[in-house]
Amino acid sequence: MSDLRELYQDVILxxxxxxxxxxxxxxxxxxxxxxxxxxxxxxxxxxxxxxDSIRDISFQGxxxxxxxxxxxxxxxxxxxxxxxxxxxxxxxxxxxVTGHANGNRDELGKLTVFGGVSEFPVRVKCATLAWHxxxxxxxxxxxxxxxx
Amino acid sequence: MNALANSMPQEFYPPMADATAANYRVEEVRxxxxxxxxxxxxHPLVYLDNxxxxxxxxxxxxxxxxxxxxxxxxxxxxxHFLSEHATEEHEAARRTVQHFLNAADKRxxxxxxxxxxxxxxxxxxxxxxxxxAGDEVLISAMEHHSNIVPWQILCxxxxxHLRVIPINDRGxxxxxxxxxxxxxxxxxxxxxxxxxxxxxxxxxxQIVALAHGRNVPVLVDGAQAVPHIRVDVQELDSDxxxxxxxxxxxxxxxxxxxxxxxxxEAMPPYQGGGDMIRSVTFDKTLYNDxxxxxxxxxxxxxxxxxxxxxxxxxxxxxxxxxxxHEHDLLRYATEALLAVPEVRLIGxxxxxxxxxxxxxxxxxxxxxxTILDREGIAIRTGHHCAQPVMQRFRIPATARASFAxxxxxxxxxxxxxxxxxxxxxxx
Numbered sequence: 402m403s404d405l406r407e408l409y410q411d412v413i414l415x416x417x418x419x420x421x422x423x424x425x426x427x428x429x430x431x432x433x434x435x436x437x438x439x440x441x442x443x444x445x446x447x448x449x450x451x452x453d454s455i456r457d458i459s460f461q462g463x464x465x466x467x468x469x470x471x472x473x474x475x476x477x478x479x480x481x482x483x484x485x486x487x488x489x490x491x492x493x494x495x496x497x498v499t500g501h502a503n504g505n506r507d508e509l510g511k512l513t514v515f516g517g518v519s520e521f522p523v524r525v526k527c528a529t530l531a532w533h534x535x536x537x538x539x540x541x542x543x544x545x546x547x548x549x
Numbered sequence: 550m551n552a553l554a555n556s557m558p559q560e561f562y563p564p565m566a567d568a569t570a571a572n573y574r575v576e577e578v579r580x581x582x583x584x585x586x587x588x589x590x591x592h593p594l595v596y597l598d599n600x601x602x603x604x605x606x607x608x609x610x611x612x613x614x615x616x617x618x619x620x621x622x623x624x625x626x627x628x629h630f631l632s633e634h635a636t637e638e639h640e641a642a643r644r645t646v647q648h649f650l651n652a653a654d655k656r657x658x659x660x661x662x663x664x665x666x667x668x669x670x671x672x673x674x675x676x677x678x679x680x681x682a683g684d685e686v687l688i689s690a691m692e693h694h695s696n697i698v699p700w701q702i703l704c705x706x707x708x709x710h711l712r713v714i715p716i717n718d719r720g721x722x723x724x725x726x727x728x729x730x731x732x733x734x735x736x737x738x739x740x741x742x743x744x745x746x747x748x749x750x751x752x753x754x755q756i757v758a759l760a761h762g763r764n765v766p767v768l769v770d771g772a773q774a775v776p777h778i779r780v781d782v783q784e785l786d787s788d789x790x791x792x793x794x795x796x797x798x799x800x801x802x803x804x805x806x807x808x809x810x811x812x813x814e815a816m817p818p819y820q821g822g823g824d825m826i827r828s829v830t831f832d833k834t835l836y837n838d839x840x841x842x843x844x845x846x847x848x849x850x851x852x853x854x855x856x857x858x859x860x861x862x863x864x865x866x867x868x869x870x871x872x873x874h875e876h877d878l879l880r881y882a883t884e885a886l887l888a889v890p891e892v893r894l895i896g897x898x899x900x901x902x903x904x905x906x907x908x909x910x911x912x913x914x915x916x917x918x919t920i921l922d923r924e925g926i927a928i929r930t931g932h933h934c935a936q937p938v939m940q941r942f943r944i945p946a947t948a949r950a951s952f953a954x955x956x957x958x959x960x961x962x963x964x965x966x967x968x969x970x971x972x973x974x975x976x
Contacts, residue, residue: 405923409916409974418911440915440931441945463945465913466975521919 407517408524409466412474417466420473422480426459431541435462435534437526442468446476446534453483458535465527467518472531474512484539491532498528573874578866579955581606592925595960600745600773600904600951601929602795605859609798612858616851623847625824639850642857643840646805649860650790651781656839657813659806660853664772665695667791667806668739670843671768672699674816675789676737682708685734687765689714689722689751690941691744694934696770700739714740716941720747720896724755731763738767742774746935746949747896748879748904750778757786766812772796776953777875777902779868782807794852798954799859803852806843813839820845863954871954875903878952882961889968895947906933906947909968912975914948920974921948924967926960 426447435444442464449457458476463469475494479487493509496502500519518528579585584604587594596604616638622631624639640655647655661667676699680686686700690713697711704711712730715723722740731738738760743750753769760767766788774780776797782790789812794803808816818825818836822845827835836842863871882905886892891910909917918930929949932939939945950964 405920405974408919414975440913441936441939442915443945463913465915467916469913524915524919527915 404517404520408521410514410517412511412514413470414466416470416473420460420469422459422476423461423473424459425461426457428457429459431538433534433538435530435537437464437468437530439523439526440465442527442530444468444472444531444534446472446531446538448535448538450484450539453485455479455482455484455487460531460534464530467515467524467527468530471515471528472534475531475535478510478512479535487535487539491529491536494532495529498525573866573870575874575955575957579957581608581862582955583607583610585955589925589927590923595924595926595963597950597952597956597960597964598927598929599776599953599956600796600933600949602801603776603798603953604955605800606798606862608862609800609855609858613800613851613855616854620854621851624850625841635850638854638857639848642853645857645860649775649780649864650805650807651783652807653783654810657807657810659808659813659840659843660848661791661804661806661843662802662849663795663804664770664791664793665699665804667789667804668696668768668770669699670806670819671789671791671808672703674819674843675812676700676703677707678815678817680704680707680709680736683734684709684736685712685732686710687712687714687730687735687738689740690716691720691722691747691749691935691938692739692741693745693770693772694936695772696739696741696768697937709736710734713937716749716938719898720744720749720938721898722749722751722756724752724759727756727759731760731765733763735763735765738765739770740767741770741772742780743771743777743902743904744896744935744938745773745904746906746933746938746947747898748901748906748951749896749898750774750900750902752900753785753787761786773902773904776863776871778872788812794856794859797856797859798862799856800849800852803849803856805856810839813843816843818845819843822846824848866954872902874954875952875956878956878958878961879903879905881958882950882952882964885961885965886968889965889972891972892968895942895944903952904949905951906949908944908947909971912971914946916975917948917968917971920971921964921967924963924970926964926967928964 428449429447431448431450444462447459460472498515498518506513515528518524582604622635624636643658646658757767768789769787771790771792775792788809790807795801825837825842825845827837893908895906914930931946
């Protein structure tokens with residue numbers, strides 16, 4: 402059970418049950434859809450980008466606890482950040498969930514609760530789906546992104 | 550003959566008379582499957598993903614090994630000893646399949662890669678010959694993608710239309726809709742025998758009779774039926790019937806297309822190459838006879854021989870006894886899962902085989918799958934390559950436990966216990 406507890410930490414379960422920023426964003430000027438064909442997880446990420454800064458962000462869709470909690474906590478942490486900062490966070494987050502984190506995790510803050518994902522390689526895509534979708538939205542891609 | 554005495558794959562199994570589950574000794578059966586003896590994450594493996602692929606009995610593993618150790622040669626062309634012997638074994642496997650399906654003629658058995666390739670073969674040969682602009686191909690709402698996409702490709706190419714027989718909330722075909730869906734433009738009905746996502750057994754004889762009443766031939770996807778229930782293609786009167794070897798305890802990469810002789814005779818070739826020809830000049834190629842005309846290139850000889858061994862094994866246990874055993878498991882599992890208040894079953898047809906798709910309220914199937922895995926329990930989670938079924942029930946995915954001849958009631962108890970662990974994690 403212990404590595405399951407590492408994966409399904411209370412913070413993650415709490416976010417999956419009550420996701421933050423879970424709505425369509427009226428003033429969004431960037432938006433992208435993300436899809437994980439393996440399990441059918443499907444999210445839309447909405448961004449209100451002002452200049453280089455993420456003024457507001459939200460998401461909607463359906464997915465497992467890991468993907469939903471990841472999306473919820475991602476919206477919290479990138480709000481107010483620049484594109485570059487968001488991209489850097491994604492890189493660090495990716496290293497964390499794939500077990501390649503080295504050194505400083507400070508910037509990830511609460512996101513370190515996803516460290517347990519690295520013990521479950523097939524779940525990495527769940528944890529990163531929202532981030533891939535965020536990246537696509539920031540790049541202004543119109544087509545939906547897929548984790549495959 | 551020494552080398553070959555060991556390589557003869559077809560061991561003689563006495564048939565067992567009693568077609569009930571009562572004297573089915575599942576613990577003895579389990580000993581035939583080496584893979585089942587292992588632990589996963591510190592727990593005994595509980596393998597409930599049989600609709601994805603089945604495990605292989607020792608008899609199949611040994612037959613394939615023996616073939617490569619002492620019987621390997623190319624077939625249909627060598628005058629030497631090993632080639633003749635390999636050809637004999639390959640053709641013996643074809644006869645085993647023929648008898649298993651009760652096909653009238655061994656030329657009606659075409660070896661392919663998989664059920665999927667069987668469907669594609671029919672779509673690309675019979676389909677391209679008979680389906681034209683404005684015509685219709687009729688499928689059902691519970692098809693696996695492998696019995697949807699080949700027809701979509703054909704319809705797109707020919708400017709034809711794909712029509713769909715709907716299903717009800719229990720996951721049963723609305724047979725009463727069938728007469729009006731069979732129109733003068735309907736060229737083919739392609740339907741599954743058993744649904745991989747819902748477990749529904751379709752009333753094929755009734756469906757085939759209705760279709761034949763309108764002169765519409767029927768292709769049946771038997772991938773989920775052949776391992777679980779008796780299939781008699783003459784009794785069903787289906788025109789084409791496909792299945793995969795790996796779901797019926799045989800190797801991967803081998804499958805079967807059954808087709809009525811008259812239909813196969815009239816079909817153009819599928820792939821060109823060696824073995825499917827009688828003579829080749831640059832002006833004209835004469836094609837080989839059935840079934841070789843549809844088996845271009847060196848086939849999966851070891852796979853076919855392994856499939857023969859798998860069907861011998863099933864015959865040895867008796868498909869009716871297997872069906873009775875699995876039916877007992879299905880009933881036991883259905884009751885056990887329904888006793889968990891948060892569990893909802895997807896697919897509650899009156900006639901079902903060996904598959905339970907379920908949801909736990911508030912918990913995504915993918916999370917169920919991960920937590921059960923840590924208990925050593927292998928199930929499938931996702932859309933099961935049947936996305937239209939998921940759309941029909943307005944769900945993104947299900948968790949699916951599917952049973953085979955080696956599963957036990959104790960394993961279903963382990964599944965239920967695992968489901969309680971899932972609820973604990975999410976409590």
